[in-house]
Amino acid sequence: MTTSVESPAVQPVRETFPSLNPANGAEIARYPVDGEPEVADAVARARKGAEWWAALTAGERKRRLGAWAATITRDRRALCELVHEENGKPRDDAFLEVLLALEQLTWAASHAGRVLRRRRVAGSLAMMNQAATVEYHPLGVVGVIGPWNYPVFTPMGSIAYALAAGNAVVFKPSEFTTASGVFLADSFARANPDADTGVFQVVTGFGATGAALCSARVDKVAFTGSSATGRKVMAACAQNLTPVLMECGGKDALIVAEGADVKAAADGALWGALANAGQTCVGIERVYVVKGLEDAFIDAIREGAAELKTGADAEDRVYGPMTMPGQIDVVRRHIEDAIAKGATAVVGGVDSVKPPFIDPVVLVDAPEDSAAVCEETFGPTITVRTVADADEAVRLANATEYGLSASVYAGSARRGAEIARRLRTGMASVNAVIAFAGVPGLPFGGVGESGFGRTHGEDGLKEFARAQSVTRKRFSAPLDPTTFRRSPATMKVLDRYVTLRFGRK
Secondary structure: OOOOOOOOOOOOOOOEEEEEOOOOOOEEEEEEOOOHHHHHHHHHHHHHHHHHHHHOOHHHHHHHHHHHHHHHHHOHHHHHHHHHHHHOOOHHHHHHHHHHHHHHHHHHHHHHHHHHOOEEEOOOHHHOOEEEEEEEEEOOEEEEEOOOOOOOHHHHHHHHHHHHOOOEEEEEOOOOOHHHHHHHHHHHHHHOOOOOOOOEEEOOOOHHHHHHHHOOOOOEEEEEOOHHHHHHHHHHHHOOOOOEEEEOOOOEEEEEOOOOOHHHHHHHHHHHHHHHHHOOOOOEEEEEEEOOOHHHHHHHHHHHHHOOOOOOOOOOOOOOOOOOOHHHHHHHHHHHHHHHOOOEEEEOOHHHEEOOEEOOEEEEOOOOOOHHHHOOOOOOEEEEEEEOOHHHHHHHHOOOOOOOEEEEEOOOHHHHHHHHHOOOOOEEEEOOOOHHHHOOOOOEOOOHHHEEOOEOHHHHHHHOEEEEEEEEEOOOOOOOOOOOOOOHHHHHHHHHHHHHHHOOO
C-alpha cells in the first residue's frame, strides 16, 4: 500500500511594477501590485490599529506625530532624493516640499486637541434647562489616494490631519511616486516602534488598487487627482455611502490690476506657471493684465523666461521633466490648438516639447474657447490676455468650471484683497502666488470641478472627525411641551413667547 504526500500549496507569484526616474527611465525600485485581498487585509489591520490609536489621548498622539516629524527631519535628505528621482523636480524644490509637509504635520499634531475637544454650546431661551456640548470623534479608518506631482506635501495634508484626529490611515500613493509614499509609512513605523502596525499603512499598485480601497468600506476617502478620476472615485465610494474629500484640478488665474508691480507680477507668474514643470494643481495657467500694463508685463515675462535653465542639457535646470508621460501629449495639443486659433507664442512654441522635457511656453491672446484656456494643461505653459479693467479680469477668471485658487497683483494690498474676494475660488494670494499653501492654519480646497472638502487648518481636522452633539437636562422646566401631559396653558405661554421673541421688527 502506498501513501501519497500532499505537496505544500504553491503561493502565486505577486505581480510587481517599477518606480521609474522620468528623466532617464532608470528603475528606482519595484513594488507589489496589491489587489482586493491585500487591500482588504490592510483595512482589517487598520480597524485594529484605529482602536489602539483612538484610545490614546490627544497629547499622546501629538507626541508620537512629533517623533515622526523628527524622524522625517533626520532622514530628509534621503526623502528629498527619492522625490527628486521619482518626480523629477530639482532637489531644492523637493526640500521645499518636505518642509511644507513638516509644517502641516506639526500644525495638525499641535492643534488637534484644542480643535476637536468637547466644548459647551450656548442654548436658547426655549431650551434653557438643557446644557449643550459638541465634540469630535475619529471616523475610524481613512483611505488616502495621493498624487504624483507633490507626493509628500499633498497627501500629508490628509494623512497628518486624519492621524491627528485619531484615525488609522491606509495610503495608496501614485504608481509614479510609490517610493516616496512607502518612505512615509516606514518613517512613521521607525518613529513609533511600539505602535500598532495598522495605524498607518501603504498599499501599492495602479488604479485598480485605488478602486479596491474605495470599495473596502473605509470610513472616508481623501482623493487628490484629476476631476475625471475623482468622479470614478466618488462612484465607487457611493456604493457603500463612503464619504469623500475631493481635491481635483484647477485652471488658476493671475490678475495684474491697476498700479501693480509688473516685474513682481511677471516673476510670480513664471514661478506659479513653471515650478515643478507646471505640474501643480494651484499653478498659474492664465494671466489677465489690465490695459496699459500688457507691454511691460510681456517684456518682463520674456526677460525672466530667457534667464531660466531648462531641458535635458541643463544640469542645474529650474524644473525637471514631465513626470507622467501621457501629459506631454496634452501639453502639445493645447499649444497647437491655441496657435491654430490665433494665439501668438512670445516664448517657445510647439518645438518646446522635447520629451520628457518641455521648455517654457507663453501664449498671448489665446481665445477663451481654446484648450489652453479652458482645460487644465498641467505643464510649463501660460496664457496672457489684455483686459479693459479689473472687472473684466474677474469675469474671465471666473468663467471656468474650476475654482481652486488665484492670485492678484495690485497697487495696494487692500485693492488686491477686494478683487480676490470676488473670485470664485477656494483660495487666493495677493501680491504673491500660492502663498496660502504655506500657511498651515488656512483651509485648502476648491469649488466646482476643483472638488470639495478641505485639508489643512481647523477645517482639515474636522474633515476627519464626526461631530457629536449632546444635551443634558439640568432641571425640570416649569413648562414642558414635549410630553403628552402638557396643558393648554403651556401652549398659550409658548405662543406668547413666539410673538415677543420673533414677532418684533
